[in-house]
Amino acid sequence: MKYIFKSIVLIVVFALGGCKSFLDTEPKDFLSKQNYYTTEDHLNRALISVYDILGSNNTYGSNMLGRMGLDADQAFYGRNEKTGVSVYETAATDPLVTAFWQAMYDGINRANVLLENVSRPTMNEGKRNTIIGEAKFLRAYYYFLLVTNFGDVPLKIKTNDSPTETNFPRVSKREIYDFIIKEMTEAEAMVSTAGKVGFGGKISKSAVRGILARVCLHMAGHPVNDVSKYAEARKWAKMVMDPDPADGYVHALNPSYKQIFINYAQDLYDMKESIWEVEFWGFADGTYSESKRVGSNNGIRAHHTDNATNDLIGYAYGYIQTTASHFMLYGSESKTIGSVVLEYSNDLRRDWTIAPFYYGAAHNGAKVYPPATVADMYRRLSGKWRREYELIKPKSKNDTPQNYPLLRFSDVLLMFAEADNMVNEGPTPEAVEALNKVRRRGYGKNLKAELVRNIVITNQGTGYPATTTVAITGGGGTGATATATVVGGKITDISITDEGSGYTSAPIVTITGTGGKSATATAVISQIAATKADFTIAEIGTKADFLKLLQDERTRELAFENLRKSDLVRWGIFYQNMQNEAQDMVTGAASTWSVHSRYFTNVRQKDEVWPIPAREIGLNQGLVQNPGW
Structure with missing residues (x-):
């Protein structure tokens, strides 16, 4: 069932028709406390105005x-x-x-x-x-x-x-x-409990408990420094992690990190992961809408005139460009395929959080993948809110229907781990497991499958039209899709639009376009199965060591969600x-x-x-x- 909060505006109107009217002490048209707040509907509308x-x-x-x-x-x-x-x-x-x-x-x-x-x-x-x-x-x-x-x-x-x-x-x-x-x-x-509420746009017990954990962590840190609040933070976070005693509702991580943000773009609820979110809907030109600028301000820059009406990309200002240190925090590895050196991270969050591409000079949807030089790291933009996944069309230039997260379950797990570490003067198995749950999802362990991560062009071919298609078949998996960029009849780039899942070997890439010939490409699947995500207590060391791990994990997991500055302040x-x-x-x-x-x-x-x-x-x-x- 769909729930959309709409703005309620109470307007006070005074009639100022002349001196006598201006001096009248009794208002003729006024929504006062005396003639409003008299029904349950009035209260619900007033509550919506508080949410607004x-x-x-x-x-x-x-x-x-x-x-x-x-x-x-x-x-x-x-x-x-x-x-x-x-x-x-x-x-x-x-x-x-x-x-x-x-x-x-x-x-x-x-x-x-x-x-x-x-x-x-x-x-x-x-x-x-x-x-x-x-x-x-x-x-x-x-x-x-x-x-x-x-x-x-x-x-x-x-x-x-x-x-x-x-x-x-x-x-x-x-x-x-x-x-x-x-x-x-x-x-x-x-x-009400999260199970009864059923969607993230309304306050639930889980939302209150999770935000209480956040409040207590801030009070425990700089500048108030009331360290007794670490125990309170741990308590409230643990209550979100445990089944709700009232109805048994259990929160859990979405297996796919990127799906969290696709859900926000498509008005899909996943309250097990997204406990509390700001709801938006529609677009600016719609008769009924509550749209704002999630993905427009903080998406992948596409701000030339033709993108204002481009229903594939959507217009985006791209205010947020990442730092090199943040990019490198996810780790980086390379692999050589023929004469091509591929750069990638085993942490799947990096290339979703930090867009690995920007839109090229043609501004027609073609994606350009820069190398991992320091200068190009600073070029990269926030990639969490991607307008290409929006379903409502035509896409508005400025306004989008995308929701925005205020509390996710992964945040609760990391807050619990931090508070537990401070209360117990060092990492405990329970705290380390909470951290590792977040990391496993980040490294794709919850997907239990290989993904198609890169496609290497081995022959650009000749004579291909702009409508050339790319098919990915075999390899034991499903769902991987890609698009080709054609310049002068040659295949100059193949961009992965969906990594798919379940691949046990590299699938076959087939390039088809009327009149084209000779183009070939090779798919490269991820190395998720060989990647170690978990930490052990022995590897972590002291309370200070674990805190540093948690600080880094919070920025990898929660980047661009309006939490970083306040986190840094409370950590001093x-x-x-x-x-x-x-x-x-x-x-x-x-x-x-x-x-x-x-x-x-x-x-x-x-x-x-x-x-x-x-x-x-x-x-x-x-x-x-x-x-x-």
Whole structure:
């Protein structure tokens, strides 16, 4: 069953027809608290408006997708802006930072209004409690985003009806975290189980528990450093990993890493893996839609005019370009086939997370696969959200129907492993197994099959038309597909569009095109079966060693999902890591990309948090600016 959250906007209309009308004290058309919130439907619509903040342009709908520096050392902003939060040249007047602050407090205020009026309608108390739980959780989540990005912030848990009451001082980070944990804990008892909810766009007990684990890890780390919260983080993560005591629902990893993101592109739910996600649907020109820019901002760059109407590729700005260090973190191996040297990673996540191709100069869908030189590593873009997998057509230039993950089960496993390591002063078998589950999936172990990873052209042939086809047959497997690029009648490239599965030997590649002759190619299958994914305790060593493994695994698994900067901050290594990247990029990148090194060289210690928006300080006499800003 399909569930789509739609935006609900409550509009206040005043009739200003003349002086007498302007001075009237009684509004003629006004959705006030007195004449709204009187039915169960009113409450549900108000709750949708609280959810709606998650998908706004100022949050996960656009700005947070590559434009606010949240990917930290994983990537850099690959456009030409020289100032702004996107390149760590932030100011208190930055429009994206200001809009983010306002969006968070807008969501908080919507939740406050709902919670203050939730008892008014006559309705089933169980349904009322579910609404209360979801509203409390969302309000707490918006405070979590505020405290991790601004530090101390005002705590507003009731609506303000007085136009003269404008003094709201900042509250300490500890107090904000205490409030978040209290609210989310209360919400956990009130919302439905994941099995009952059935899809990732709505809050479930699993979502609350997983985010509580994340909150507790942040409170345990820098700058609050309340290490007692590691035990709480472990507890909440373990509750997600275990069968739900209420209905036995069990979360599990999707066997295929790339399928997670294809599901987001095609509105397919997999709540066992994707526990909580922001839902989008349709496209901008549709009569009914809730589309935003997942895959447009953070996809594989294809931004020339003809791609605006290209239903194969789709238009994408490609704001996120990876760093060489992030690329190399997945490991790299080579294999020689004839005179051709192939470069690949046994970690299947790399070439999905970091696109191994870019669209060529013809802008007609042809993919160009660069070599693994340092300069070309910086060329590579975020590849998780690929517009080619979208089903809705025609494809909008800017807006997409793709969903965006807020909590995946692999994140829960890694959070458990980290918390367990800290609680037990070193790795335990349970923690190592949680890490290894994520790694096995990353290395394709859950697929239990070989994949077609490369196709090498051994003869380009002559006389082939643009409509030349490529067939992959035999080898004991199924599902592998590829497309040919033809230039001057010659086969210049064969791009794999699906790696397939189950191959026990290299399949046969057949190239067919009217008038073409002599072209041949050889398929190369992966070496998954020979690849070691698991770590043992003996190999890991100390608590510090295991933490470093987990830090690296989190960036491999969760890259470009808006978690990296806050992770680095809580680990106390944000500034150092950004300095390291600045040095690498200045000395190691070709001049084409080193010009973007300002993304890293601009960073100062104060950039752990953003400045309090100047507009808010002007309106709120109780606010003071963050140190250094």
